[in-house]
Amino acid sequence: MSDLSLGYTLSSEEHEPMALVDQARRAEEVGFDFLSISDHFHPWVGEQGESPFVWSTLGGVAAVTEDVEVGVGVVCPTMRIHPAILAQAAATTADMFDGRFVFGVGTGELLNEHVLGDQWPEHEVRLRMLDEAVEVIRELWTGDQTSFHGEFYDVQNAKLFTLPEENPPICVSAFGDRAAAAAAEFGDGFWSVGPQDVVETWEEAGGEGPRYTQLHACVAEDEDEAARTAHQQWPNSALPGELNAHLPTPTHFEQACEMVSEEDMRESSIMLGDDAQQHIDSIQESVDAGYDHVYVHQIGDDQQAALDFYEEEVLPSF
Numbered sequence: 544m545s546d547l548s549l550g551y552t553l554s555s556e557e558h559e560p561m562a563l564v565d566q567a568r569r570a571e572e573v574g575f576d577f578l579s580i581s582d583h584f585h586p587w588v589g590e591q592g593e594s595p596f597v598w599s600t601l602g603g604v605a606a607v608t609e610d611v612e613v614g615v616g617v618v619c620p621t622m623r624i625h626p627a628i629l630a631q632a633a634a635t636t637a638d639m640f641d642g643r644f645v646f647g648v649g650t651g652e653l654l655n656e657h658v659l660g661d662q663w664p665e666h667e668v669r670l671r672m673l674d675e676a677v678e679v680i681r682e683l684w685t686g687d688q689t690s691f692h693g694e695f696y697d698v699q700n701a702k703l704f705t706l707p708e709e710n711p712p713i714c715v716s717a718f719g720d721r722a723a724a725a726a727a728e729f730g731d732g733f734w735s736v737g738p739q740d741v742v743e744t745w746e747e748a749g750g751e752g753p754r755y756t757q758l759h760a761c762v763a764e765d766e767d768e769a770a771r772t773a774h775q776q777w778p779n780s781a782l783p784g785e786l787n788a789h790l791p792t793p794t795h796f797e798q799a800c801e802m803v804s805e806e807d808m809r810e811s812s813i814m815l816g817d818d819a820q821q822h823i824d825s826i827q828e829s830v831d832a833g834y835d836h837v838y839v840h841q842i843g844d845d846q847q848a849a850l851d852f853y854e855e856e857v858l859p860s861f
Contacts, residue, residue: 547830548576548612549861550838551850552757553604556586557776557843560595564603566846570611573854577612579647579757579838580604584623584655587779588800589793598632605639612643616755616838617716617734619651621669622661626676627698630683637707644707647734647755648673649716652788654796663789670725671695677713677729684710712752717741724748735834742833755836756829760814760822762841762849769815770808772843778803781811813842819856826861 551570553563567578582597597615604613618633620626637644650669657663664672675693682689683703691698715730717723723744726733732752733745742754759780763769773780778800779787790796814821822839829837841849 546835547826547861548753548836549826549858550577550579550612550755550836551575551853552616552838552840553578553580553600554591554840554842555581555593555595555597555600556583556591557593558846559593560600560603562846563595563600564607566850567604567611567613568607569847569850571608573850574858575611575838575853577614577645577836577838578604578608579614579616579755582615582618582655584658585793587654587777587787587793588796590776590797598636601636602639605636608643610643612645613640614645614714614755615647616757617647617649617714619656619673620648620676620680621651621672621695622656623651623658626679626696627683627701629676630680631703631705633680633711634684634703634706637711638705640707642707642709644711645714645732645753645755646711647714647716648677648730649734650722650788653791654787654793657791666722666788670722673715674725674729677715680713681710714753714755717745720744723750726750740832746833753836754834755838756832756834757838757840758814758825758829759812759840759842760849761843762817762852763815763843763845764817766809766816770805773808773813773815774803774805775843777813777842778808780813781807814839817852817856819852819860822853822857823860826857 620629633646688702712731714732714734715726716734717726723741727748727750733754736757761769761773781803
């Protein structure tokens with residue numbers, strides 16, 4: 544298990560920015576190897592209640608941590624924010640973390656990316672946009688004066704003056720075979736949720752680099768309490784198909800989640816309660832599926848319960 548890195552989620556949809564900063568500090572103390580923070584304009588449902596600007600929060604995280612790796616899991620660099628601006632944001636952040644930063648990117652969700660009134664393209668187009676956005680970012684990270692005129696983006700006489708000593712890896716998110724193959728072409732690593740077998744497609748397509756996946760959990764005194772909390776705070780995880788990518792507002796998600804019951808949460812892959820072996824086995828399942836970076840999202844307000852639980856019951860097993 545020496546190649547495994549265990550991480551903790553900083554859930555921007557559920558916590559105010561200074562709470563996320565404090566969770567980052569505590570997670571490093573507990574012994575997690577890395578942190579992943581989400582980038583959202585909206586929460587999935589109103590009950591989650593927050594959505595701070597990730598780049599501001601990362602500045603606070605950089606100030607209170609020393610060794611833990613931190614990644615954005617993941618940014619959509621195609622619509623809401625121009626890739627040239629994200630190139631600057633990520634370069635500054637990487638400089639602040641001094642080699643500890645990982646830049647995760649993906650094709651995004653309508654929930655976050657429609658807010659400027661842009662048309663929401665089909666997935667194939669969004670993949671092409673992502674590929675070109677990564678090209679723009681990498682050109683600007685050279686530190687050279689850059690002009691770029693592509694199918695989707697234009698950059699004129701732009702030059703980044705604040706750059707890290709070494710550029711961070713760009714890990715590309717994918718949930719299907721086509722996206723996984725594309726991620727292998729232009730990414731430095733792979734990002735997913737759950738022990739999905741698409742990592743095999745990514746590897747067969749020539750993908751190299753770290754492989755990240757997230758597991759959902761609700762650590763609580765008993766399974767009933769955990770199921771109630773998960774159903775209240777994170778019912779969106781049980782929505783079928785591609786709904787997560789195509790619903791436009793938290794209200795639409797709340798309407799869709801009326802189909803989701805508390806029993807659905809029990810039958811989902813969410814780890815409920817305080818059975819340490821369940822967590823250990825789920826992490827091992829992800830490792831067996833081909834992931835070397837596995838991180839855990841504690842659903843709900845009680846982050847301390849999960850941090851203490853992992854410190855005492857789970858991390859020692861790895």
